[in-house]
Amino acid sequence: MSAARCSARELMAVLLARELRDGEVGMTGASSEVPVAACLLAQQTHAPSLTLILPSGIVNPRPGRLYRSASDGRWVRGAEAIGSAYDLFELSENGRLDFMFYGGVQIDRHGNINLTRTGPADGPPAFRGPGLANISFAVVCRRILLYSAAHTRRTFVERVDYLTAPGHLEGGDSRRRAGIATPGPELCVTPLATLDFDGEGVMRVRSVHPGVEERDVRSRTAFDLGGADEPWPVTPAPTQDELAVLREVVDPTGVLADTPRAAPADRRPTQELRT
Amino acid sequence: MSTRRRPRTAELGTALDAVHDGATIAVGGLWFHNAPSAAVRELVRRGAADLTLFGAPPSSFTTDLLVGAGAVRRALIPHVSFEHLGLAPNVRRAVERGELELVECDEATLLGGLMATLEGLPEHPVTSLKGTDHLRSSPLAVPATTSEGLPIVAPPALTADVALLHAQEADEFGNVRHLGAPFCDPVLAKAARTVVVTVDRLVSNDDIRSSPGATTLPAYLVDAVVPLEGGAHPCSSHGLYPHDEEHLRSYLALAGEGALDRYLERWVTGPRDHADYLAAIGGPERLAALEAVA
Numbered sequence: 057m058s059a060a061r062c063s064a065r066e067l068m069a070v071l072l073a074r075e076l077r078d079g080e081v082g083m084t085g086a087s088s089e090v091p092v093a094a095c096l097l098a099q100q101t102h103a104p105s106l107t108l109i110l111p112s113g114i115v116n117p118r119p120g121r122l123y124r125s126a127s128d129g130r131w132v133r134g135a136e137a138i139g140s141a142y143d144l145f146e147l148s149e150n151g152r153l154d155f156m157f158y159g160g161v162q163i164d165r166h167g168n169i170n171l172t173r174t175g176p177a178d179g180p181p182a183f184r185g186p187g188l189a190n191i192s193f194a195v196v197c198r199r200i201l202l203y204s205a206a207h208t209r210r211t212f213v214e215r216v217d218y219l220t221a222p223g224h225l226e227g228g229d230s231r232r233r234a235g236i237a238t239p240g241p242e243l244c245v246t247p248l249a250t251l252d253f254d255g256e257g258v259m260r261v262r263s264v265h266p267g268v269e270e271r272d273v274r275s276r277t278a279f280d281l282g283g284a285d286e287p288w289p290v291t292p293a294p295t296q297d298e299l300a301v302l303r304e305v306v307d308p309t310g311v312l313a314d315t316p317r318a319a320p321a322d323r324r325p326t327q328e329l330r331t
Numbered sequence: 332m333s334t335r336r337r338p339r340t341a342e343l344g345t346a347l348d349a350v351h352d353g354a355t356i357a358v359g360g361l362w363f364h365n366a367p368s369a370a371v372r373e374l375v376r377r378g379a380a381d382l383t384l385f386g387a388p389p390s391s392f393t394t395d396l397l398v399g400a401g402a403v404r405r406a407l408i409p410h411v412s413f414e415h416l417g418l419a420p421n422v423r424r425a426v427e428r429g430e431l432e433l434v435e436c437d438e439a440t441l442l443g444g445l446m447a448t449l450e451g452l453p454e455h456p457v458t459s460l461k462g463t464d465h466l467r468s469s470p471l472a473v474p475a476t477t478s479e480g481l482p483i484v485a486p487p488a489l490t491a492d493v494a495l496l497h498a499q500e501a502d503e504f505g506n507v508r509h510l511g512a513p514f515c516d517p518v519l520a521k522a523a524r525t526v527v528v529t530v531d532r533l534v535s536n537d538d539i540r541s542s543p544g545a546t547t548l549p550a551y552l553v554d555a556v557v558p559l560e561g562g563a564h565p566c567s568s569h570g571l572y573p574h575d576e577e578h579l580r581s582y583l584a585l586a587g588e589g590a591l592d593r594y595l596e597r598w599v600t601g602p603r604d605h606a607d608y609l610a611a612i613g614g615p616e617r618l619a620a621l622e623a624v625a
Contacts, residue, residue: 086362086412086414087414111389125363125364125415126414127512127514129511129569129570130573132510132570138511140512141387141442141515144442145442145443148439148459172435180429184422184426184427187410188409190439191465218464219464222463
């Protein structure tokens, strides 16, 4: 199995898929082609009993391709169940989920997420973000997996301007002191590196992706990543097998690719979804 | 005494008379799917104002259009975006200019408030909101204490004057069927005093009775059913047509450069009614073609 060329989003999907475990129940959020692809890829490789729930409540979709909208009606066909907003409420209040993915307008060195606003705390914001539908999963999920399609100093900040969803808060035992019983973010996958957290809840580099220079990761992160005494390990590249399953089974139209591929032959009208 | 069952079908204009200025409305669907777009366009046409707006935790086109048209004073919307197509330009601008009161909340606080209404209680405590700045900024995150003395938040009951929903099918009596994800719509219906549902097509009562398990809103929850083919466009109607990405992109381009007026003239205030709008987008043929272009 040799390394193969792939897009940044294919790389992130493969790396996130490797983190998912068989039998886990997880959910994805908005604009999440990469996490959805990771879950579908994991189901096709090492985690056939993984349960994927989309933010529209659709359980275990098998659409034969990726759709960019998380709640597209075409995820329904072939799915195992359709839950409601109440089911999502139940999942969060009863802490039923093993993992959840979060991205952020800002992600700070403790893995806290800002999707709400930047600028001063009072008065109108400098920038209004999309907001976050589900904060509670960041509190109750056993595993939080962060990802960001952008690795820039604007995204990876020392401290979030507004704390929408809790990561490791101020680090140390601050999460526990806030009454949160789950361990908090485990890692963060970006196009440059896979980051994780030390015992104090401070973000550090676990590995840099193949072909990425250490100085680029440092210069594009607005906080100190530490670990200057020895070189960072290199992320094991996606294998030919991983990419083959991703491209042939999960994403045949190339939503994650740099250039789209032809649509699959199977384009039955969605009306068939009514049974 | 009538011996005939009362139909609940209504004209859109008549049904929307329930939405007075200053009303609280709950708008159904999620992101740009199953959204009551035709009903929202009609509200803009008739100059609805001073509304308080909430809906499913993730929202999109209908929220941005109502805010852009100046119909909304206050919104309780956890997330509003066009997903991979971008942020909601009118909401973003209105909040950054301080013109819209956008109440910070999330799914747990919003659903908590709705559950309180469904349970006939003044509030509904939720355990899962911890560590977030919403605890200091959200009026829904009212501090409370469990019987064990632990701090939690108890969102107050949230009720709408009118729920505006879109589904795929209903019978004339108001039995409604979603062909995809009903998501928050059944909860919104139960938390509203008046429920208006637009549907792409009417089906017979016999059809409803042939698969009662598929009914997502029984008629006793529904005050008005408005048959409007393409009533969700440019949003999707799950199971019938996907969202019109080209139309949404043109909306985002115009709204993004501050030219929402041009969009409104062409697609909202220009067309006299929904039939006129449907003709303007290319009729049912346009809806049928969406599957191929998406």
